[in-house]
Amino acid sequence: xxxxxxxxxxxxxxxxxxxxxxxxxxxxxxxxxxxxxxxxxxxxxxxxxxxxxxxxxxxxxxxxxxxxxxxxxxxxxxxxxxxxxxxxxxxxxxxxxxxxxxxxxxxxxxxxxxxxxxxxxxxxxxxxxxxxxxxxxxxxxxxxxxxxxxxxxxxxxxxxxxxxxxxxxxxxxxxxxxxxxxxxxxxxxxxxxxxxxxxxxxxxxxxxxxxxxxxxxxxxxxxxxxxxxxxxxxxxxxxxxxxxxxxxxxxxxxxxxxxxxxxxxxxxxxxxxxxxxxxxxxxxxxxxxxxxxxxxxxxxxxxxxxxxxxxxxxxxxxxxxxxxxxxxxxxxxxxxxxxxxxxxxxxxxxxxxxxxxxxxxxxxxxxxxxxxxxxxxxxxxxxxxxxxxxxxxxxxxxxxxxxxxxxxxxxxxxxxxxxxxxxxxxxxxxxxxxxxxxxxxxxxxxxxxxxxxxxxxxxxxxxxxxxxxxxxxxxxxxxxxxxxxxxxxxxxxxx
Amino acid sequence: xxxxxxxxxxxxxxxxxxxxxxxxxxxxxxxxxxxxxxxxxxxxxxxxxxxxxxxxxxxxxxxxxxxxxxxxxxxxxxxxxxxxxxxxxxxxxxxxxxxxxxxxxxxxxxxxxxxxxxxxxxxxxxxxxxxxxxxxxxxxxxxxxxxxxxxxxxxxxxxxxxxxxxxxxxxxxxxxxxxxxxxxxxxxxxxxxxxxxxxxxxxxxxxxxxxxxxxxxxxxxxxxxxxxxxxxxxxxxxxxxxxxxxxxxxxxxxxxxxxxxxxxxxxxxxxxxxxxxxxxxxxxxxxxxxxxxxxxxxxxxxxxxxxxxxxxxxxxxxxxxxxxxxxxxxxxxxxxxxxxxxxxxxxxxxxxxxxxxxxxxxxxxxxxxxxxxxxxxxxxxxxxxxxxxxxxxxxxxxxxxxxxxxxxxxxxxxxxxxxxxxxxxxxxxxxxxxxxxxxxxxxxxxxxxxxxxxxxxxxxxxxxxxxxxxxxxxxxxxxxxxxxxxxxxx
Numbered sequence: 001x002x003x004x005x006x007x008x009x010x011x012x013x014x015x016x017x018x019x020x021x022x023x024x025x026x027x028x029x030x031x032x033x034x035x036x037x038x039x040x041x042x043x044x045x046x047x048x049x050x051x052x053x054x055x056x057x058x059x060x061x062x063x064x065x066x067x068x069x070x071x072x073x074x075x076x077x078x079x080x081x082x083x084x085x086x087x088x089x090x091x092x093x094x095x096x097x098x099x100x101x102x103x104x105x106x107x108x109x110x111x112x113x114x115x116x117x118x119x120x121x122x123x124x125x126x127x128x129x130x131x132x133x134x135x136x137x138x139x140x141x142x143x144x145x146x147x148x149x150x151x152x153x154x155x156x157x158x159x160x161x162x163x164x165x166x167x168x169x170x171x172x173x174x175x176x177x178x179x180x181x182x183x184x185x186x187x188x189x190x191x192x193x194x195x196x197x198x199x200x201x202x203x204x205x206x207x208x209x210x211x212x213x214x215x216x217x218x219x220x221x222x223x224x225x226x227x228x229x230x231x232x233x234x235x236x237x238x239x240x241x242x243x244x245x246x247x248x249x250x251x252x253x254x255x256x257x258x259x260x261x262x263x264x265x266x267x268x269x270x271x272x273x274x275x276x277x278x279x280x281x282x283x284x285x286x287x288x289x290x291x292x293x294x295x296x297x298x299x300x301x302x303x304x305x306x307x308x309x310x311x312x313x314x315x316x317x318x319x320x321x322x323x324x325x326x327x328x329x330x331x332x333x334x335x336x337x338x339x340x341x342x343x344x345x346x347x348x349x350x351x352x353x354x355x356x357x358x359x360x361x362x363x364x365x366x367x368x369x370x371x372x373x374x375x376x377x378x379x380x381x382x383x384x385x386x387x388x389x390x391x392x393x394x395x396x397x398x399x400x401x402x403x404x405x406x407x408x409x410x411x412x413x414x415x416x417x418x419x420x421x422x423x424x425x426x427x428x429x430x431x432x433x434x435x436x437x438x439x440x441x442x443x444x445x446x447x448x449x450x451x452x453x454x455x456x457x458x459x460x461x462x463x464x465x466x467x468x469x470x471x472x473x474x475x476x477x478x479x480x481x482x483x484x485x486x487x488x489x490x491x492x493x494x495x
Numbered sequence: 496x497x498x499x500x501x502x503x504x505x506x507x508x509x510x511x512x513x514x515x516x517x518x519x520x521x522x523x524x525x526x527x528x529x530x531x532x533x534x535x536x537x538x539x540x541x542x543x544x545x546x547x548x549x550x551x552x553x554x555x556x557x558x559x560x561x562x563x564x565x566x567x568x569x570x571x572x573x574x575x576x577x578x579x580x581x582x583x584x585x586x587x588x589x590x591x592x593x594x595x596x597x598x599x600x601x602x603x604x605x606x607x608x609x610x611x612x613x614x615x616x617x618x619x620x621x622x623x624x625x626x627x628x629x630x631x632x633x634x635x636x637x638x639x640x641x642x643x644x645x646x647x648x649x650x651x652x653x654x655x656x657x658x659x660x661x662x663x664x665x666x667x668x669x670x671x672x673x674x675x676x677x678x679x680x681x682x683x684x685x686x687x688x689x690x691x692x693x694x695x696x697x698x699x700x701x702x703x704x705x706x707x708x709x710x711x712x713x714x715x716x717x718x719x720x721x722x723x724x725x726x727x728x729x730x731x732x733x734x735x736x737x738x739x740x741x742x743x744x745x746x747x748x749x750x751x752x753x754x755x756x757x758x759x760x761x762x763x764x765x766x767x768x769x770x771x772x773x774x775x776x777x778x779x780x781x782x783x784x785x786x787x788x789x790x791x792x793x794x795x796x797x798x799x800x801x802x803x804x805x806x807x808x809x810x811x812x813x814x815x816x817x818x819x820x821x822x823x824x825x826x827x828x829x830x831x832x833x834x835x836x837x838x839x840x841x842x843x844x845x846x847x848x849x850x851x852x853x854x855x856x857x858x859x860x861x862x863x864x865x866x867x868x869x870x871x872x873x874x875x876x877x878x879x880x881x882x883x884x885x886x887x888x889x890x891x892x893x894x895x896x897x898x899x900x901x902x903x904x905x906x907x908x909x910x911x912x913x914x915x916x917x918x919x920x921x922x923x924x925x926x927x928x929x930x931x932x933x934x935x936x937x938x939x940x941x942x943x944x945x946x947x948x949x950x951x952x953x954x955x956x957x958x959x960x961x962x963x964x965x966x967x968x969x970x971x972x973x974x975x976x977x978x979x980x981x982x983x984x985x
Contacts, residue, residue, distance in 0.1 A: 026873060072896075072971045074978060075903065115873070137899075141890035148884060151929070155937040156869075163937050167929055174889075174925055178918035181899070185906040185914065 005067050007081040007132045009048040010091055011125045014098065017041025018121035025114030035106060038117035042102045045124060046095040052088055058477050061085065061484035063134060063198075071138070075188075077195050080135040085481035086262055086332060087131045089474060090255060093339045094131065097251045098124035101244040103456050104347055108243065108354050109157065116157060120244060123149035127252055131259065136184045136195045139263075143256065144177055150245065150253065158240040165233075165240035172233040176223035183216035187268070201267040204493050210272035217265045218276075224257030227280075227317060228287040231310045238306035239359070243350030246302065250309050251343035255335050258316050262328075262485065266320065270489040273321070280321040285414050287314025292421030296428070300359045301352075304429055305345045308385060311418060312338050318415055319400035322407040323489060328482050329475055330399025336474065337384070337392035337467055344381040344460040348374070351453055352433075355446050361432050365439030370446040375434050377449075377457040382430040384464045386423035392467035393422075502561040505568040508548040508576065509616050515541040516609040523602020538587055538605040542612070546580045549573055556983040560622065564684055567622040571754070571832070571984035574976060575619045575747050578836050582743035582843060583612045585959065589847040589952055590736025596855040599645055599734065607644070611637035611740070615748035622759075624673045624683040627752065631669070631716070634748060635662050638741060642733040654732020661725040665715030672708025675701050685760045692763035703767050709756055710771045716749040717805045720778035727786075730798035731860075735853060738794055739846035742801055743839040746808075750835040753812060754828065758985070765816040772813040773913070779806030780917055784924040793862050796927055797845055800886060803924060804838045807901050810917060814904040823907050828985070829978040830900035836977060837885075837897035837966075844882045844959040851875060851948050851956060862931060867940025875946065876935045878960035885963040887928040888921055892967040900974065 021041065025034025057064060063082030071079040083091060101120050109116045126149070129142035147170055155166035188195055191203050205213070223230045234254075238246050266273050288311050295307035312334065319331025351374060352367070353359055368375040384391035387398075397419065405412030438444045449457070467474065503510065519537045526533060550573075558569040587608065594600040614634025621627040639662065643655030673683070679697035680688050691697055711722065718726040730738050757768055783803030790796035811831025815824040852859035852868075859865075869876040885892035898921065905914045948956075966973050 071969075072974065074971060074974045075900075112869075115869075141895070144895070145890050148889060151932075152936060155933060163933055166937070167926070167933065170929055171922060171926060175919075175922040178922055179915070181902065182906065182911065182914045182918055185899075185903050186911060188903065189907050 004051075005081075006048055006051055006065050007083065007091075007128070008067055010045065010052070010095060010128045011081075011132070013048060013125070014041060014045040014095075014121040014128070015125035017045065018118035018125070021114050021118045021121065025117075028111065028113060031110070031113040034114035034117055035102075038102050038121055039099075041121055042095075042099040042124070045121070046099050049092050049095045049128075052083065053092055053477075056085075056088055056477060058085065059480060061480040064088075065132075066134075071135075075137070075195065076193050077137045078135045079138060080196065081132045081138075082134045083132050085478035086485070087259065089332075089336055089477065090131045090252075090259065091128050093255075093336055094124060094127050094252050097248060097339065097343055100343065100347070100456055100460070101247055103452060104247065104350065105242075105244045106452060108350070112156065116153070116242075116244075119149040119153050120248065123153075123248065127256070130256055134197050136187070136197055136200070139197070140177070140181060140184060144174070146253070146256070147173055150249065153245040153248075154237055154241045157242040158245070160240075161236070162240040165236040168233050169237040172223055172230070176220040176230075179216045180220035183213050187213070197263060201488065203268070205269065207271050207275070207494060210269035210493070211275065214265055214269040214272035214276055217260065217269070221257040221260040221265065222283075224260065225254060225313050225317060226257070226310060227283050227314070228291060228310070231287070231291070234310060235303050235306045238309075238346075239300060239302045243346060243353065246306075246346040246350075247343045250305070250346055251339040254309060254313055255339065258313065258320070258331070258335055261317065261320055266489050267485060271492045271494050273489060274323070274492070277321050277323070280317055281411060284314040284318035284321070285411065287311055288318070288415055288418045289421070292418060292425065295425040296421065298425075299361055301349045301361055301429060301433070302346070302359050304361075304425060305342060305349065305385075308422065308425060309338065309342050311422070312342070315397060315400050315415065315418060318404060318411075319396075322400075322403045322411075323486065324403050324406065325479075325482055325486060326399050326406070327403030328486065329478055330396050330403060332396075332478055332482070333392075333467070333471055333474060334396025334400060337396050337464070340460055340463050340467070341381055341384045341391075341393055344377075344457065344464065345385055347457065347460070348378045348381060351449060356442060361429060363439070364433040364443060365436045366443055367434045367446065369438050370444060371448045373454065374449045377461060378434060379430060380461055380464065382426045384468070386426040387419050388423075390465065390468045392464045392471070394468060395471045499563075501563070502559075504552060505559055505561040506566060506620070507552055508545045509613060509620075511548055512541055512545050512609055512613045512616065515544070516606050516613060519602055519609065520606045523606065534602040534605040535587065535591060535600070538609060539584065541609055542580050542584045542587070545612075545616075546577060549576050549580070556979070558984060564686060565623040565626050566620055568620060569984040570980040571751070572620045574832075574836075574980040575751050576616055578839050579612060579615050579619070579744045579747050582740060582747070582839060583608060585843045585847065585955065586736050586740040586743075588955055589739060589843075589850045590734075592947070592949055592952065593734070593736055593850050593853055597645065597734070604641070604644060607637045607641045608740070611635075611641065612744065615744050618748045619751040621755065622685050624676065624685070624688075627755070628666075628670060628673065630748070631752065632666060634745060635666070635716075638737075638745065641737045641740070642729060644737070645734055650732045651734065654729045657725050657732075658729045661715065665712050665722070668708050668715070669712025672705045672712060675705035675708065679705065685755060688760050689762065692761055695763075702764060706757075706761050706764050706767050707771070709761075710768055710775075713749065713753045713756065714775050716745065716752065717809070718802055719775045719805050719809060720782045720802060723779065723782075723802050726802055727790075727795045727798040730794045730801075731792055735794070735846060735850050735858070735860075739843060739850070742797070742842040742846060746801075746805065746842075747835055747839055750808060750832065754831075757812070758815065758828065769813050769816045772809045776806045776809035776813060777913070777916065779803055779809070780920045784920045787924065787927045790927070791862055792860050793849060793865070793931070794846075794860055796862065797842070800924065800927070801838075801842065803920070804834070804886075807898065807917065808834050808838070810905055810913065811901040814901070814908040814910065816908070823904070825978070825981055825985075827904035827908065829974070829981040830904045832981060833900050833974055833977040834897040836973065837893045840959065840962060840966075841882055841886050841894060844878070844956065844963065845886070847952070847956045847959060848875065848879045848882065851946060851952065854944070854947055862934055864942070865931060866934045866938045866942070868935040870940050871943065872946050874957070878957055879935060880932055881960045881963050883928040883931050885967065887925040889925070890967065891964065893963045893970065893973075895967060896970040896974070
């Protein structure tokens with residue numbers, strides 16, 4: 001595979017595919033053609049990421065599949081792509097989820113089909129760019145550009161309050177990332193004119209500078225993760241977004257902030273990370289416990305899953321900031337697992353919403369009587385969302401909880417309450433929606449999932465179980481990179 | 496004193512434009528029946544011809560003087576002139592249908608357009624305070640007349656009076672400053688003045704007052720806070736093709752004015768003018784962005800957004816004053832030039848879109864007139880989306896790299912807090928650009944008429960907006976042109 005620019009293909013095939021979809025399906029009369037073209041582009045986009053997994057050398061922490069060429073020589077900006085054990089799984093996850101999203105929107109979206117599909121394809125390419133950019137400007141450019149398609153997706157195909165949600169989403173995340181831009185420019189200046197992220201990892205910085213940089217990065221990434229208390233955009237965005245938008249938002253977009261911590265905050269400002277450990281751990285625990293309770297009282301299914309995502313991401317940031325291998329790897333597994341599980345949860349809610357046009361829990365009840373196949377899938381994903389052993393949700397949560405206990409018993413204790421809270425909100429919602437007698441005649445009229453929905457959910461279910469019973473291959477891929485990262489953080493920069 | 500024959504070839508483009516302006520005027524008087532098409536055709540030929548002369552008359556990047564040292568020919572001037580031609584060209588082309596529909600298409604209009612372009616060209620190449628003033632007045636007098644061109648329209652006349660009164664005051668201030676400088680240094684030549692300032696000759700108080708007046712004059716022409724009062728009214732009141740011109744060419748010429756006067760002439764007094772620029776820049780970025788949010792008229796919104804963009808150009812200029820590192824200063828000036836040029840491109844496309852939506856008896860001046868554009872014309876909605884995101888500074892668009900370059904210079908000069916303030920205001924600024932995108936994409940159209948525009952307009956406007964995306968993907972080209980222009984001219 002040497003010589004084939006796989007990462008460039010992973011970025012540009014979806015983007016060019018999206019433009020092609022716009023060109024062929026500009027008119028809704030050509031919607032079938034637009035659908036087929038986008039399925040083809042998404043499948044091809046996913047196919048080119050597969051060699052990343054099979055050809056990956058897990059023995060090294062060095063960057064692989066590297067591509068580097070000049071982009072803006074005037075500011076020493078390079079088109080520098082590469083993945084390590086941390087970022088590679090996300091490229092695959094993203095390309096895979098895009099494929100699912102295209103299938104999920106197949107019949108549901110009837111208006112401006114080409115624009116819908118193109119927005120998701122273009123976003124998929126941009127997000128692959130974020131995960132594989134090793135030049136800070138390239139990273140930033142992709143990071144910001146990813147706002148545009150999601151803004152349009154929420155605003156055009158979203159629910160009744162979509163305009164408010166779209167603008168809130170955009171401005172919140174933009175506010176965070178622009179401060180990061182100043183931090184990047186400062187680092188460019190401090191490193192005598194380099195935008196290479198790896199050069200910055202080696203750049204000696206005093207503690208105060210590190211702390212300021214850490215805070216600038218924190219604002220950007222905390223909004224994106226999102227961490228309490230800057231999480232308020234997420235429930236709005238999730239509730240108003242169309243199903244596909246929610247899936248991508250939950251499964252992929254939330255991972256960008258967490259990935260930023262691993263790529264920027266920890267290695268560039270290791271000593272500041274240590275000194276702000278209390279802050280991140282506190283915010284994470286608040287997210288886990290408080291947001292868990294908030295999720296419990298939601299009446300809207302999407303909002304409930306949105307809050308549960310915030311709680312799960314709290315686990316991820318907690319895992320990073322206990323600074324041991326178990327915690328960081330657990331957090332990454334949690335991210336991947338959350339990508340499948342929350343994506344599947346939103347798809348399940350989408351299945352119901354397409355039939356009933358309601359997301360209110362109170363409108364449902366007894367769905368199992370009319371949709372048995374669907375109920376089985378939904379049960380599996382709700383279980384995974386609450387961290388049941390043998391599902392992927394368990395592995396990450398268990399590793400992080402264990403790591404937290406190692407570092408401090410009480411942190412671990414508080415974090416472990418998520419296992420109870422998660423079960424409470426997921427399963428209670430499931431009970432009210434699915435079990436019991438048929439609630440009303442609209443529920444009675446529901447039809448079970450068709451073949452398209454069945455296979456879409458079945459594939460996700462397969463990955464949720466696979467990752468739950470046999471996570472070793474995923475862990476093997478990241479060992480070397482995580483160890484290197486932790487060695488670097490432990491060494492610090494202050495000597 | 497021996498008389499030396501000046502090298503006219505260096506001013507060939509200016510001479511050509513002046514002659515052609517007179518030809519258009521004469522043709523307009525004597526060939527009344529065919530003067531409409533003829534005026535337009537001759538004006539475009541003039542612009543294109545001038546562009547050819549400018550491109551081919553300069554072969555090597557040296558600084559050359561003519562008419563003594565009154566007139567300078569350098570790469571900075573050539574680059575700015577080319578973008579000025581582009582602005583005039585776009586204004587003529589985008590505005591053609593608009594003028595025909597409103598029966599404004601007269602030969603005089605084209606004469607005034609060419610004369611204001613000539614003024615801008617002279618201003619860009621001036622190396623003497625009086626020539627500078629001559630160019631400035633020529634440009635602005637023609638613009639006053641252009642704003643008032645539709646004389647039966649009250650809005651236009653009001654805008655023209657405001658523009659004229661405030662413009663005359665600012666010219667007075669500029670002239671007053673020049674007289675002080677002449678008094679202190681005994682010369683009108685910028686090189687001699689710079690020498691005198693550098694050596695500390697002349698009364699320092701007089702010089703400082705002179706510089707203060709110059710900065711005020713420049714700020715008026717730039718339209719930065721607190722000398723911005725005329726900007727929204729004039730943008731709003733003028734016919735849209737004229738607004739388009741005012742929003743682009745004079746800003747580029749004003750950039751040359753600022754660079755030649757402050758950096759070329761008064762670098763020795765940098766510590767006097769740098770804090771002034773800082774104040775102007777901060778006030779413009781803050782007030783421009785905040786006031787733009789409240790606008791419902793898109794021309795007024797773009798006016799306020801222009802004020803904040805000019806604040807960014809000033810940020811680039813002031814970042815050039817550092818502890819003496821030539822590299823940093825050079826980076827800062829090229830970033831300011833890059834910003835000014837990028838802004839001109841964005842500005843052309845934005846007013847071009849307003850013109851595209853206008854038709855007989857309908858101005859498309861309100862943001863709500865863009866409602867549901869995605870349904871009426873997905874292509875042009877996408878083009879406007881490019882322009883708006885570019886102005887908001889979102890990658891992959893040119894506007895992002897313009898902001899990036901200026902912020903880099905500001906951080907490198909050690910003013911990190913200024914950069915933080917600028918980015919915070921950019922977030923606020925993003926709101927009103929997003930609003931335009933919102934009405935285009937998220938709202939239902941109230942007006943379902945098909946867009947009427949000539950195919951040339953469609954092509955050029957699309958090319959203009961696509962340039963923002965392409966130059967955003969590959970910004971190196973334009974960046975190096977700007978860097979080279981600065982490098983070879985100072």
